[in-house]
Structure formats: structure tokens, C-alpha cells
Amino acid sequence: GDSVTQMEGPVTLSEEAFLTINCTYTATGYPSLFWYVQYPGEGLQLLLKATKADDKGSNKGFEATYRKETTSFHLEKGSVQVSDSAVYFCALQGYNFNKFYFGSGTKLNVKP
């Protein structure tokens, strides 16, 4: 069945460091891929998305490229800020748009 695996956290970085959070997926067909972010005390917010192979989703300096050959959708940011501290979830929406498959989340701590 469809599933998502993402790197475990927490990830601790200094401000302005480069961020990569790995995400790989298993799915039949051509899923859509998402990154959601959860700030403390808030809901899951869509960060970016990609609907087909080689698409690049981007938002707020974050990027992720849909790689079908490696079944990956890694999240990157060139220079993190303290305000990026949050939990990041990779998710997949398959042929059944009724549900998402999520990874377990990766907590990012950015220190000044």
C-alpha cells in the first residue's frame, strides 16, 4: 500500500544553516506529494506541494522536487531561521483523494 517514510528528528541547526529533511514514498500510480508544517500550538499548514514527476514545489524559501526515479520528495532550505522551528510532515495523496498518507514528522530546532 501507499506509505511515506521521513527522517527521524529532532534536527538541530544553527541559524543560516542549510536544511535537508529526507522523505521517500511508496505508491502505485502517480501520487501528489506535500510538505506540511506544524508550529507550536497550531494545526498542520500546507507548506508546498507537487503533483507530477520533476515538479518543484516552493514556498517561504523551502523547496522540494518530486523525484520519481528515487521516489523521493526531500525538503530543503538554504538558510534557516529561528522562526522555522516546527515539526515538518511529508505526505502523499494517491488515487484516492479522500485520504493522505503521512510520515511521522521531523522536529526542527533552529538555534540563534
Added chain:
Amino acid sequence: EPEVTQTPSHQVTQMGQEVILRCVPISNHLYFYWYRQILGQKVEFLVSFYNNEISEKSEIFDDQFSVERPDGSNFTLKIRSTKLEDSAMYFCASSDPSLAFPYEQYFGPGTRLTVT
């Protein structure tokens, strides 16, 4: 910006008790969902709801669980007789498939359920 709200933020209950988790989806959305996340594990789909009936449910969503849209704004998840393993964060979500594909789901902040 419209948002999904959930109450309470934290619920503590004793094993065997009934709990109702409440959600107010975004007002013009038509699909509603519940997910849960046991500490340290993945966010798991529980159920989707459309047109006043369940459209899909997971294996987790057994007879102990039920969902309801009692009025035009609320969407509830009831657990009839809670077990220790029901302790988790429960997320409500809603979506509007009239918007462009893919159909983004909008999530609430979650209710942390602790069963003692």
C-alpha cells in the same frame, strides 16, 4: 483566513469512558476527515465524511468510533469506550474538491487525548 478549529485542546479521560472530540471545519468545505497521531508514530487516516455519511474509513475506525455532523458547523468524533491505546493527538481536516487538484486538506490544531 478561514481555519479549522478543534475543542478541547487537551482531554483527559478514564479508560472505558466515552469522549467526544469536536471540530468546526471551514464553512464552505464539503469533505471532512479525522486523523490521529500516536506519540512518535505516523499521522494515520481514520475516516472521511461527505454528504452526511462516511465515504471511507480505515481499519482503525472500528465500532468504538463514530462521526457525526450534528448541525451545519460542527463535526464530531466519538469514542464510545476509550482504551489506553486511544491516547493520541486527533486532527480534524476539511477540504473543498471544487478547487483545483490536488485537493488540499486544511487541518485543525489537534486535540490531545490522554486515557488513564
